[in-house]
Amino acid sequence: MKHRIVVAVTGASGAIYARQLLQKLEKAAAQTEQVAIVMTENAKTVWATELGTDDYKDLPFKTYTQQDFMAPFASGSGRYDTMVICPCSMGTLGRIAGGISNDLITRAADVVLKERRKLICVVRETPYNVIHIKNMLTVTEAGGIICPATPSFYSVPKNMEEVAATVVDRVLDLIGIQQETYRWGQE
Numbered sequence: 001m002k003h004r005i006v007v008a009v010t011g012a013s014g015a016i017y018a019r020q021l022l023q024k025l026e027k028a029a030a031q032t033e034q035v036a037i038v039m040t041e042n043a044k045t046v047w048a049t050e051l052g053t054d055d056y057k058d059l060p061f062k063t064y065t066q067q068d069f070m071a072p073f074a075s076g077s078g079r080y081d082t083m084v085i086c087p088c089s090m091g092t093l094g095r096i097a098g099g100i101s102n103d104l105i106t107r108a109a110d111v112v113l114k115e116r117r118k119l120i121c122v123v124r125e126t127p128y129n130v131i132h133i134k135n136m137l138t139v140t141e142a143g144g145i146i147c148p149a150t151p152s153f154y155s156v157p158k159n160m161e162e163v164a165a166t167v168v169d170r171v172l173d174l175i176g177i178q179q180e181t182y183r184w185g186q187e
Contacts, residue, residue, distance in 0.1 A: 002033035003175060004080040006073045007061075008105040011042025014087035014124040014149050015050045016160065018043070020168040021086050022059050028177050034080070036073060037063045038104050042089075066103040073108045076115040082175050083112045087124035087149055090132050096121070096144070097135035109144075119144040120174050122167065147171055155182035 005025065009018040025035050039047075039056065047056055064071040072078035085092060085105065092105060096119075101107040112119045121144055125132060136146045151157070151166040169181040 001176075002031060003082055003177070004034040004078075005032060005082045005084065005175065006036045006038065006080050006108055008083065008085040008088075008092075008108065009037065009039040009043040009047075009056075010085060010087060010089040010092045010105065011040050011046050012087040012089040012092075012124040013046060013050065014122070015043070015047040016164045017122060017124070017149055017167055017171075018047070018086050019051060019056070020161070020164050021084065021171060022056070022061070024168060024172060024179070025177070026060060028172070028179065031177050035061045036071065036080070037061050038066060038068075038071075038108070039063065040066055040105070064104060066105060068104055069107060071104055071108070074104060074111065076111050078111075080108075080112070080117070082118040082120070083108055084120045084122065084171060084175065085109065086120075086122040086171065088121040090123065090125050090135070093121055093123060093135050093139060094131070097138040097142075113139075113142045113144060116143060118175070120147055120171060121145070122147050122149050122171060124149040145174055147174060154184060 073080040096109045157163045
């Protein structure tokens with residue numbers, strides 16, 4: 001099965017995760033039918049600040065604005081099977097948990113949840129307050145997957161990109177993308 005994926009990038013810190021995810025999805029083109037991107041204006045600012053570039057403009061995926069409710073994934077009939085919000089700000093998570101569909105990202109998340117498809121929220125905040133925890137619980141109970149941007153170190157990463165890859169590779173696994181990556185207990 002080829003995946004139809006929407007990637008939303010919000011203004012939380014962690015642009016490195018979004019860039020790696022999009023680059024790895026580009027390399028996995030044989031496993032995807034469609035990849036679409038929605039970026040907030042804050043996400044573009046954070047990307048430029050953290051990565052010193054605007055290379056998100058160079059990716060071969062169709063992009064949509066936050067207010068483009070005509071995007072195919074704004075409706076269940078668009079049949080996108082997965083939505084990844086990477087990184088997912090706590091504001092975005094809170095609006096999803098509250099059922100507030102005030103932009104394309106929150107509307108698409110609402111659609112994915114109501115259609116019982118896969119929503120993966122790569123939350124990037126620390127520490128969590130009780131509101132964050134309750135919102136993560138609410139989204140989880142609604143069928144979403146909370147995948148904190150918490151790297152692992154089993155693979156003994158040697159640089160920032162390898163550290164970020166420990167999170168991104170988990171996200172790709174959750175989507176169902178086949179890849180070569182570190183596997184616990186395997187050589």
